[in-house]
Amino acid sequence: MAKPRNVILIVADSLRYDAVYRDGGPGIPYLENNGTQFTNARSAACWTLPATTSMFTGMMPHEHGTTSQSRWFRDDVPSLAAKLKRSNYKPIMVTANSVTTDIFNVSKDFDEVHKTWQFTPTKHKWLLQTVLALNRPRVRKMILKPKDQFFDKASEDLRQGIIWAQKTSHDSFAKAKQLIEENNAKGQGAFVFINLMETHYPYHIADTFTMMNKSLLGKIHEWQVLFHFLSQSFLKKDNSFIKQPDLDLLRKKQQLAWKLIRDDINNFCREMHEDKDNLIVFCSDHGDNFGDQGWQYHFSNVTDGGNKVPLFWLDHENKKAETKTYNVSSRFMHHEILNSCGLDNEGGTLLRESENNLPVMQSYWYNNEEQTMDKYKYNQLAFIEGDKRFVKRAGNWMFAPVGNNGSEPTFEFVDKNFNPLEELNLQGERKKYLEKSLKDFSSFSDKIMNKGK
Numbered sequence: 001m002a003k004p005r006n007v008i009l010i011v012a013d014s015l016r017y018d019a020v021y022r023d024g025g026p027g028i029p030y031l032e033n034n035g036t037q038f039t040n041a042r043s044a045a046c047w048t049l050p051a052t053t054s055m056f057t058g059m060m061p062h063e064h065g066t067t068s069q070s071r072w073f074r075d076d077v078p079s080l081a082a083k084l085k086r087s088n089y090k091p092i093m094v095t096a097n098s099v100t101t102d103i104f105n106v107s108k109d110f111d112e113v114h115k116t117w118q119f120t121p122t123k124h125k126w127l128l129q130t131v132l133a134l135n136r137p138r139v140r141k142m143i144l145k146p147k148d149q150f151f152d153k154a155s156e157d158l159r160q161g162i163i164w165a166q167k168t169s170h171d172s173f174a175k176a177k178q179l180i181e182e183n184n185a186k187g188q189g190a191f192v193f194i195n196l197m198e199t200h201y202p203y204h205i206a207d208t209f210t211m212m213n214k215s216l217l218g219k220i221h222e223w224q225v226l227f228h229f230l231s232q233s234f235l236k237k238d239n240s241f242i243k244q245p246d247l248d249l250l251r252k253k254q255q256l257a258w259k260l261i262r263d264d265i266n267n268f269c270r271e272m273h274e275d276k277d278n279l280i281v282f283c284s285d286h287g288d289n290f291g292d293q294g295w296q297y298h299f300s301n302v303t304d305g306g307n308k309v310p311l312f313w314l315d316h317e318n319k320k321a322e323t324k325t326y327n328v329s330s331r332f333m334h335h336e337i338l339n340s341c342g343l344d345n346e347g348g349t350l351l352r353e354s355e356n357n358l359p360v361m362q363s364y365w366y367n368n369e370e371q372t373m374d375k376y377k378y379n380q381l382a383f384i385e386g387d388k389r390f391v392k393r394a395g396n397w398m399f400a401p402v403g404n405n406g407s408e409p410t411f412e413f414v415d416k417n418f419n420p421l422e423e424l425n426l427q428g429e430r431k432k433y434l435e436k437s438l439k440d441f442s443s444f445s446d447k448i449m450n451k452g453k
């Protein structure tokens with residue numbers, strides 16, 4: 001088997017599976033007709049930092065240690081970029097999300113990091129001026145209430161606000177294409193990681209930031225909804241800050257954001273794949289919650305809203321349409337990409353079902369300005385077996401059937417003596433894999449439990 005010329009990994013940030021698979025399908029015909037799509041893939045974690053690190057390492061969060069608590073990708077954990085570099089793929093990142101850059105050490109093994117907000121032209125002069133004005137430290141403190149190190153660090157880079165104000169996917173793809181062509185002209189292959197932010201909060205539905213509401217009162221209300229959603233006020237007080245119809249409105253916005261970028265994705269993939277020997281993976285890093293199981297936005301959860309992801313594999317050799325329906329963890333793309341590049345790897349597979357590639361999901365509680373209510377202070381491990389979902393939360397097992405079409409049955413406690421690992425009658429390797437995952441997660445979780453930040 002020949003190696004791919006280039007490896008391209010495209011992430012649409014926070015994009016829910018059911019935002020893509022609705023109205024009859026994803027609407028990206030080139031990918032649907034020339035690649036393998038996964039209809040039951042789950043991310044290992046529920047927000048960018050741990051989820052991206054899992055894709056880059058093939059590991060679960062308790063193994064790579066990059067969580068809400070540590071907020072750091074350790075130097076001693078090898079990543080896909082470093083491994084591919086040793087096989088002569090130049091690792092290049094083109095990202096619209098600062099979380100994947102040096103602020104959390106996620107870009108540690110990339111030779112080049114191109115930040116979309118730095119190279120993208122602003123759509124309007126007033127937009128840049130507004131963004132710069134809003135990003136002045138004093139103004140920022142007034143409007144960006146969450147006093148969180150991350151928010152502070154992320155907004156040090158003033159131009160970054162552009163990402164929140166306009167669509168940039170076209171510019172990111174143009175940059176990626178240029179970099180790939182430059183490297184190929186020098187006789188070098190590239191590993192290009194692209195993160196797109198249109199489908200992330202505040203969900204772009206047009207070329208520049210646009211509200212769903214048309215009236216002034218409606219707009220003011222929408223600002224409040226956006227503020228409480230990002231601030232995750234629900235973790236701090238039992239008020240219902242955002243009513244379900246407004247959460248449904250945000251869900252609708254993400255669906256529209258997907259419609260806004262899918263042609264760009266389809267066209268870029270066609271151009272990079274049709275008569276070329278490039279390997280392309282398109283997916284989202286994790287999903288978002290719009291009231292699913294009581295969660296909002298994307299921290300702390302192990303829901304299908306937060307973990308079920310769209311995933312497409314465009315092989316450099318096998319260019320035919322396939323659909324894989326088995327449960328699989330998206331982090332195994334790490335192993336499968338190495339496989340395709342002729343590099344050694346041990347562990348699960350993506351392209352075929354094996355005993356240890358079922359989805360195991362983890363979340364670590366989010367310390368919201370030191371005010372997170374006690375009832376949200378727990379870490380969780382969940383797994384899916386067949387059409388059943390199990391979660392271990394604060395020492396207790398809970399169960400829910402797998403939902404469909406975006407409706408998600410709520411986890412309910414099972415009998416104290418019930419242990420799914422015993423009761424499910426699992427095969428040897430699968431049982432061992434889950435037992436080890438649970439044991440290692442539990443001791444890791446105990447160690448960091450009291451370090452909320």
Ligand SMILES: [Zn+2]
Binds near residue numbers: 013047048049286
């Ligand atoms: Zn993300």
